[in-house]
Amino acid sequence: MVIAFFVSAFAIKLPIGIAMAIGAIAGILAGGHLFPLDESIRHLVEGMFAYFDPILIIATATIFMFTMERNGLLQVLAAWTLRTFARAPFVLLAAITFIIMFPGMLTGSSTAAVLTTGALMAPVLMHMGVPREKAGAIIAMAALFGMAAPPVNIPALIIGAGVDLPYVGLDLPLLVLSVPIALGTTWALALPHVNKKAAVETARDVEAGPAAKHGAKLFLPLFVVAALMIGERVFPQHIQLGLPLIFLIGMGVALLTGEKVSANKVSIEAMKAALPILGILMGVGMFIQVMTLTGARGEVVIQSLQLPRGWTGLYPIIGTTMPLMGSVSSFGAASVLGVPFVLALPTGPETIIMNAAALSSIVAVGDLMPPTALAGIFAAQVVGEKKYIRVLRWCIIPGIIAVVQGLLAIQFAAPLAQYLVRIGG
Amino acid sequence: MITWLYVLIVAWLVYLTIYNLYKEEKPMDQVTCAMVTIPLLLRLFGIK
């Protein structure tokens, strides 16, 4: 399977999605599952459905982002932010980090964060003098930490569901594991390039563009989308629109509040940009289904569990397999590996919560791993970098630090839990 | 109610995907589009 994938992807240079599909078919052949043919087709198609909801989110988020760009919002916002904060880059960078994290915190999706506020902040970062690749890396990492931050961390929810752990007491550990490292990453990547004097000068030169004449109403789509996302969290029993619908409502508002944009045209272009990624998700879905069918998935889990706890045993395995498996899907890795790992670690009532938080922050790093690398791919897209590997290069060190931080949290779970985990009521 | 809105969203994505399928130049990009249509169509018709 793996060989078929690599040959198709790198020797024949097929798109990753198709190469994954070929890998899956190779797995079916090798496993002797080809016949009955309708059953093997059923497995392949069923595998695609793992990513059905992500497809809708990615497609609609991309459409929303393209609309905001075309109606002039992005440019105006970039110019405005720069003029306001040019004198305080340190604060501005912190604000940018939080803004990028915000949709990820609320939705548990790094894609949503990259494609919305990530896209908004990309021009700001680049005007400040941050090179394209590093700007992409900042966006990818902030989105990733946003996904791992409370109140919504979906891998943590999935791990909790697998061990009958209610979603209680996770907020503080998740916050500690995500916010400091997110700020640190942004500062480390951006500050060397930011010169206060130059920033003030650039800020003067940046054009707000023709959309500036629309005034404050131009920002309405952002407020609507943010309000709906917050509403879903605050009143989950009353507002349940789901991200795809929220993004389309945002698009609708954006069509009315800025420069004239053709809804049809912008959607087609956005879809064209999103389709290769959707194709990858389809391929990955098939690949994992076949891995499960042939027992390869179980084998990965078994191999991961056979070492004692500690830095020479289980921890490096956690630190590598979780992000690697997360490359195919961080949610899948949370369920398939996260649950057995939590059970392999000490399971005291507070410690288990600390461990679940740590594991969920490690698995989030998987969103940087090729071939899917959702956070990386989209971050490259929003900064206009053709090769996402160039963006990912700058993510390696923060990614490793995030994993090590997670492992340290596991190592010291018991004492940390005393301070961080509060199980009230 | 909300389900119907989502069915509409899927229908629209099917249209966008098939439009791009006919517009893409490279055969492999077309295959990608065709692949993405499969689950969208199955959900659109309430099968899976």
Add this chain to the structure above:
Amino acid sequence: MMKALKDRTIRASIFLGLALIVAAVAGYRFRAQWVDEPLYPSPHLTEVRMLSEYHAPLEGTPMDTELYIFDSGEPGGTVLICGGNHPNEPAGYLAAVFILENLRMTEGRAIVMPRMNRGAFLHTESQEAQLPNFFIPTAHGERRFRHGSRVTNPVLQWPDPTVYVNPRGPFWDEIVAEHPEIAEGNPGPGRQTLAGVDSRNVNRMFPGDPRGTITEQLAYAIVTMIREEEVDLAVDYHEASPEYPTNNVIVAHERAADVATWAELLLSGDGVAISTDTSAMHLRGLTHREWGDAYMGIRPVLLEAPNVAQGRLKGRSTPEQIVEGLDMAYVRVQMIQKRLNERLAERARRLEERGRIPRERTRRILYVNIPETGIHIDVRVARHVQTTARLVEAYNDQMAGPPIGIADIPHYDEIIENGSGHYLHGPEGEPPAGAAREEE
């Protein structure tokens, strides 16, 4: 031909055609799961009702499910027996079918609900690569049963919320007003944050919501039925993967704890090793918790048996995995576990010699012993059936409520000896070989 392929539009049409063919083939397979396999109740059945009689909006929806009622005509209590809460746990479903096709009531009545979440029988889950069916040999040939998913088919309830908050339900406040003591240390149902996918897991949303999603309505209908029919004892059949800590166990609401521990004792005489867990108050939405908190008359329990086919460590998907409970991957894990524990013990000893405290002395990867012959579905069904019989006996012994008399349920040893199929109808409805039992 080659020239035609160079034309982008023709090429696109060919690819689209291929996609349609693939979608059609897969769609045909997906739709095949929507057909209910026939069940053949024992001749002592008195009535079949639909669950929608207790909550009309379910009528005509794919979630509506049959309730098979066995009324002895004698006064007594009511026992509710449920399978198919999670249709990916095949022995849970099969055990309920087994009871349905053999049961005779001598006192009180029984309500058997073999397909609790019918909506979850209608598909298999993505990425789990489950087989769609399993086959049980009967005296008249192999009989097919569906193997479903843990959650309702998304076609019936979609989209999932990002996070799911389970419902409070309409009953709790009323119960607390009448029996304030129940609220002691008990936060009551609902308001628990769960992963979005659990919005389709009926065993996380009791007592349900009459105006909620279709799965929440199902939960509401079931609880309403329990209240209106004044169910005294309820048994909900499940299975769990061998790596899941709660296994081979009766999970009992605190009101059912005495009955469950007494049954545990009776079962030890049958050679069935089982333990009793008390239902946690902070884990909401589950049958053994919410049924008891929504109706004061009921003693609800949930049974778990070990199933390798739903595990995360499972090997390739095969029919043997489901029916024989045989998976060499799990057998191998046991050896790995043994080696690991030897290593841990050795390391702990060395550390202690140096006066240090080891972090890890033993580790359990599996919570159930998997023999090299597997844990056959007959054994798992026999466990559930025998536990049910003993629970009823314990309930009667303790005079927990009006008496319940069940008969014609074969003993654990008989089921293992003859196989569960011996007591099931044939694929065309032929009577089971084991049915010609003398009336006791």
